[in-house]
Amino acid sequence: xxxxxxxxxxxxxxxxxxxxxxxxxxxxxxxxxxxxxxxxxxxxxxxxxxxxxxxxxxxxxxxxxxxxxxxxxxxxxxxxxxxxxxxxxxxxxxxxxxxxxxxxxxxxxxxxxxxxxxxxxxxxxxxxxxxxxxxxxxxxxxxxxxxxxxxxxxxxxxxxxxxxxxxxxxxxxxxxxxxxxxxxxxxxxxxxxxxxxxxxxxxxxxxxx
Numbered sequence: 001x002x003x004x005x006x007x008x009x010x011x012x013x014x015x016x017x018x019x020x021x022x023x024x025x026x027x028x029x030x031x032x033x034x035x036x037x038x039x040x041x042x043x044x045x046x047x048x049x050x051x052x053x054x055x056x057x058x059x060x061x062x063x064x065x066x067x068x069x070x071x072x073x074x075x076x077x078x079x080x081x082x083x084x085x086x087x088x089x090x091x092x093x094x095x096x097x098x099x100x101x102x103x104x105x106x107x108x109x110x111x112x113x114x115x116x117x118x119x120x121x122x123x124x125x126x127x128x129x130x131x132x133x134x135x136x137x138x139x140x141x142x143x144x145x146x147x148x149x150x151x152x153x154x155x156x157x158x159x160x161x162x163x164x165x166x167x168x169x170x171x172x173x174x175x176x177x178x179x180x181x182x183x184x185x186x187x188x189x190x191x192x193x194x195x196x197x198x199x200x201x202x203x204x205x206x207x208x209x
Contacts, residue, residue, distance in 0.1 A: 012048055012049050012052075013047045013048055017056055022056070022060075024044050024045060024046055025044060025046065025053060025056060025057060027044075028040065028043065028044035029057060034057070037050040037051070037053060037054045038050045040053055064097070064098055065100070066097070066098025066099055070107055070111075075112060075115070077096060078092060078096070078104060078107075078108065078112060079112060079116070081095055082126075089101035089104050089108075092104055
């Protein structure tokens with residue numbers, strides 16, 4: 001079962017507050033304090049919802065409200081607190097006397113966000129922005145430069161191992177598409193013996209003493 005409404009909405013006024021309503025609300029709170037917001041409208045003679053009375057008092061009528069533009073010091077406090085607390089505007093407002101949570105939230109969305117983006121800072125993470133093109137750009141260095149950079153990054157203890165592995169890789173690497181052009185092919189040997197009966201006589205005549 002849900003919570004019952006604080007007032008009868010059919011018998012309440014809506015829209016902008018009048019000066020007479022503001023005067024009644026201020027007079028009642030000064031005389032009796034804030035008290036219970038559910039019972040306040042009827043006691044003060046207002047045809048308003050209790051929630052509407054509370055927001056009107058907190059955001060516009062209470063005497064300790066701070067008017068005017070936000071200062072640079074307040075901007076820095078809001079940015080630091082938002083980095084820690086996130087969008088918990090009521091907690092941030094508690095650290096800024098005279099400022100309301102609704103006022104700080106609106107100021108964040110309309111001014112501070114743009115200020116952080118202009119500085120190259122993500123308003124959500126408070127970290128530097130990284131463009132997608134720069135993050136996905138391929139390396140423009142040549143393979144020879146990358147190999148030289150890898151060798152220079154070796155420590156003195158492992159430098160010998162780095163060079164030996166490079167030598168092993170270069171020795172075992174295929175050449176010219178996997179074909180070794182240094183292969184030596186010897187011509188076939190001629191047999192000193194006759195291969196058929198028809199040449200036996202010729203062979204004897206040629207090799208007789």
